[in-house]
Amino acid sequence: xxxxxxxxxxxxxxxxxxxxxxxxxxxxxxxxxxxxxxxxxxxxxxxxxxxxxxxxxxxxxxxxxxxxxxxxxxxxxxxxxxxxxxxxxxxxxxxxxxxxxxxxxxxxxxxxxxxxxxxxxxxxxxxxxxxxxxxxxxxxxxxxxxxxxxxxxxxxxxxxxxxxxxxxxxxxxxxxxxxxxxxxxxxxxxxxxxxxxxxxxxxxxxxxxxxxxxxxxxxxxxxxxxxxxxxxxxxxxxxxxxxxxxxxxxxxxxxxxxxxxxxxxxxxxxxxxxxxxxxxxxxxxxxxxxxxxxxxxxxxxxxxxxxxxxxxxxxxxxxxxxxxxxxxxxxxxxxxxxxxxxxxxxxxxxxxxxxxxxxxxxxxxxxxxxxxxxxxxxxxxxxxxxxxxxxxxxxxxxxxxxxxxxxxxxxxxxxxxxxxxxxxxxx
Amino acid sequence: xxxxxxxxxxxxxxxxxxxxxxxxxxxxxxxxxxxxxxxxxxxxxxxxxxxxxxxxxxxxxxxxxxxxxxxxxxxxxxxxxxxxxxxxxxxxxxxxxxxxxxxxxxxxxxxxxxxxxxxxxxxxxxxxxxxxxxxxxxxxxxxxxxxxxxxxxxxxxxxxxxxxxxxxxxxxxxxxxxxxxxxxxxxxxxxxxxxxxxxxxxxxxxxxxxxxxxxxxxxxxxxxxxxxxxxxxxxxxxxxxxxxxx
Numbered sequence: 001x002x003x004x005x006x007x008x009x010x011x012x013x014x015x016x017x018x019x020x021x022x023x024x025x026x027x028x029x030x031x032x033x034x035x036x037x038x039x040x041x042x043x044x045x046x047x048x049x050x051x052x053x054x055x056x057x058x059x060x061x062x063x064x065x066x067x068x069x070x071x072x073x074x075x076x077x078x079x080x081x082x083x084x085x086x087x088x089x090x091x092x093x094x095x096x097x098x099x100x101x102x103x104x105x106x107x108x109x110x111x112x113x114x115x116x117x118x119x120x121x122x123x124x125x126x127x128x129x130x131x132x133x134x135x136x137x138x139x140x141x142x143x144x145x146x147x148x149x150x151x152x153x154x155x156x157x158x159x160x161x162x163x164x165x166x167x168x169x170x171x172x173x174x175x176x177x178x179x180x181x182x183x184x185x186x187x188x189x190x191x192x193x194x195x196x197x198x199x200x201x202x203x204x205x206x207x208x209x210x211x212x213x214x215x216x217x218x219x220x221x222x223x224x225x226x227x228x229x230x231x232x233x234x235x236x237x238x239x240x241x242x243x244x245x246x247x248x249x250x251x252x253x254x255x256x257x258x259x260x261x262x263x264x265x266x267x268x269x270x271x272x273x274x275x276x277x278x279x280x281x282x283x284x285x286x287x288x289x290x291x292x293x294x295x296x297x298x299x300x301x302x303x304x305x306x307x308x309x310x311x312x313x314x315x316x317x318x319x320x321x322x323x324x325x326x327x328x329x330x331x332x333x334x335x336x337x338x339x340x341x342x343x344x345x346x347x348x349x350x351x352x353x354x355x356x357x358x359x360x361x362x363x364x365x366x367x368x369x370x371x372x373x374x375x376x377x378x379x380x381x382x383x384x385x386x387x388x389x390x391x392x393x394x395x396x397x398x399x400x401x402x403x404x405x406x407x408x409x410x411x412x413x414x415x416x417x418x419x420x421x422x423x424x425x426x427x
Numbered sequence: 428x429x430x431x432x433x434x435x436x437x438x439x440x441x442x443x444x445x446x447x448x449x450x451x452x453x454x455x456x457x458x459x460x461x462x463x464x465x466x467x468x469x470x471x472x473x474x475x476x477x478x479x480x481x482x483x484x485x486x487x488x489x490x491x492x493x494x495x496x497x498x499x500x501x502x503x504x505x506x507x508x509x510x511x512x513x514x515x516x517x518x519x520x521x522x523x524x525x526x527x528x529x530x531x532x533x534x535x536x537x538x539x540x541x542x543x544x545x546x547x548x549x550x551x552x553x554x555x556x557x558x559x560x561x562x563x564x565x566x567x568x569x570x571x572x573x574x575x576x577x578x579x580x581x582x583x584x585x586x587x588x589x590x591x592x593x594x595x596x597x598x599x600x601x602x603x604x605x606x607x608x609x610x611x612x613x614x615x616x617x618x619x620x621x622x623x624x625x626x627x628x629x630x631x632x633x634x635x636x637x638x639x640x641x642x643x644x645x646x647x648x649x650x651x652x653x654x655x656x657x658x659x660x661x662x663x664x665x666x667x668x669x670x671x672x673x
Contacts, residue, residue, distance in 0.1 A: 003638070004637070004638065004641060007638055007641055007642055007645075008641055008645050011641075011642050011645040011646050012645050014646075015645070015646050015647070015648055016648070028590065029590050029591065029593050032593040032594055032612065033593060033594055034591075034592065034593065034594050034595075035591060035592075036590050036591045038557075040554075042554070042557050042558045043558045043660070044558040044559065045558070045559070045643060045661065045669070045671055046656075046657045046660045046661045047643055047644075047646050047647035047657065048644075048647040048652055048653075048654060048657055049647045049648045049649075049651040049652050049653055049656075049657075050651075050653035050654075050655075050656025050657045050659075050660065051647075051648075051651075052660065053643065053646060054558075056642070057646060092638065095631070095635050096635070096638075096639060098562065098564070098570060098592065098595060099561060099562045099563065099564070099570070099635065099639075099670075100558075100560050100561060100562050100572070100588075100592075101561070101639050101670070101671075103558075134594075254651075256648060256650045256651070272651065346534055349529070349532035349533075349534070350532065350533060350534040350535045351535075352529075352532070352533075353526060353532075353533040353535055353536070354533075354535045356535060360534075360535050363534070363535075363537070363540055364534040364535070364540060365544075
């Protein structure tokens with residue numbers, strides 16, 4: 001098979017993996033070799049779905065012995081199969097990198113023969129890149145659940161980031177859709193990676209020559225909307241992942257029903273808005289000092305699709321507001337809807353020199369569309385009118401985008417019925 | 428008094444030196460590039476000679492007073508090529524020295540805010556272009572990257588690629604400004620560079636270009652197609668140099 005066709009098939013097979021970040025680790029290039037990594041990460045392009053392309057994201061092979069219902073590469077699915085050789089992956093990575101197409105490699109794979117066998121193939125690729133080619137770019141390797149611990153330890157020496165996909169938020173969901181995988185099998189290597197990372201870090205304190213082990217940390221991914229778990233459930237799991245497994249990122253992927261399977265509910269377009277709100281909640285967990293139980297509760301387990309989670313929290317806690325921007329702490333500033341990490345930092349920095357008035361906030365680039373209802377500047381309230389949560393909510397809602405509704409969107413049943421009638425007439 | 432400089436960074440810093448030396452008042456001192464300035468009947472002008480030593484003194488003073496971050500703001504804002512930069516820098520420094528070490532955080536001061544905004548614009552574009560710059564491999568093994576940035580960011584990019592693509596010979600070419608950054612596997616230097624008539628690709632260049640195009644096409648998820656979002660991240664003005672968008 002030609003390399004062109006392989007690349008097409010194996011890019012298609014890899015695209016449902018969300019992670020493409022190349023951040024979290026800064027590596028210089030002391031010996032005039034090839035490549036470096038930037039702490040902030042660099043996007044190199046954006047594909048037609050608006051997602052950034054930072055890494056060459058491919059599967060080593062899309063042959064797979066497993067039959068997971070949500071996955072395009074499941075063994076029962078009728079798709080074309082292909083497999084790279086290690087040399088092909090190395091050549092693509094190096095040549096793309098030299099032309100500045102990519103920031104590095106994201107390598108995953110279907111399971112061929114056994115987890116150990118698959119993992120060995122992946123290690124061969126990254127080892128070649130690092131040792132033979134002297135490649136210093138970013139490498140994200142997908143761990144293969146069920147592979148031996150010694151293989152994880154070896155791979156960890158070559159890659160920047162490693163990830164095991166949680167796939168489905170609940171054990172029940174996993175049992176239903178991925179009968180070949182066990183949750184224990186996914187969590188265990190994540191714990192091993194965490195322990196190894198800590199061990200290496202500790203060792204480095206005493207012995208400077210200790211090699212770094214997965215310096216950019218590990219991440220994971222959950223599919224949202226393929227089974228029936230609530231948002232509360234999802235962010236509770238995410239929180240546990242960050243706290244207990246010290247993950248760098250949890251990714252969420254709105255289920256794309258392209259891969260129809262009897263066990264998966266068919267729902268039309270992927271629930272992109274829900275995914276978006278979950279990401280916002282995730283940001284609150286990681287950068288804004290929120291706890292999962294502050295964002296949602298068992299009684300109110302779903303995120304508001306019309307309003308971002310921070311606004312939602314603020315409306316339920318109006319006693320904290322309005323806050324005086326010249327006085328409250330950085331942590332409190334972060335709780336104000338519309339004020340993010342950058343704005344909060346700017347406010348804290350700027351107010352050391354002089355008290356900030358409403359127009360000063362505007363000047364330093366704070367977006368006040370939502371924030372103005374929740375702050376005072378030098379004691380002056382800046383919003384207009386009522387502060388009753390019910391009215392405030394109306395003001396905070398984003399006005400709907402003007403869209404020409406088709407008759408089908410407003411009254412689909414008319415068409416369904418008439419189609420049935422027409423079919424009836426024809427047969 | 429209007430001080431005129433030659434447009435170089437050293438020229439501007441020489442101007443600043445002269446202005447501080449002459450104790451120019453914050454509202455009276457102006458600093459413009461000689462070729463851009465329009466003579467006015469009421470204003471006295473003074474052409475400032477570019478003097479390396481003076482420029483150096485100002486630079487190290489900025490560096491010592493406001494640290495690496497502060498100097499970066501000053502230099503990046505210069506790269507925005509805004510006509511108001513000279514005067515703005517003078518006004519900012521006048522106030523910054525009074526505020527002290529972290530003066531460039533004092534965004535409540537209008538001049539400092541405007542200067543940092545100018546610098547941030549350059550920062551943003553250079554970061555975007557670190558990703559969007561595309562090299563093509565030429566017949567003679569040189570990797571060549573033409574581009575047309577809105578701001579003059581070539582020196583920032585060259586510094587980045589000096590570290591990253593350290594083992595290959597490359598040229599980054601700002602075709603709009605006619606500047607090239609040449610790297611010979613040891614260090615880079617900037618020099619004037621005119622456009623090329625035609626370039627001979629290396630043997631495998633076309634193959635890798637079409638592999639890349641294929642990849643970009645296939646990595647998109649059809650059900651999530653969102654062209655406006657793509658354009659928002661990757662403005663159309665950069666497309667003419669992007670292999671995958673051609």
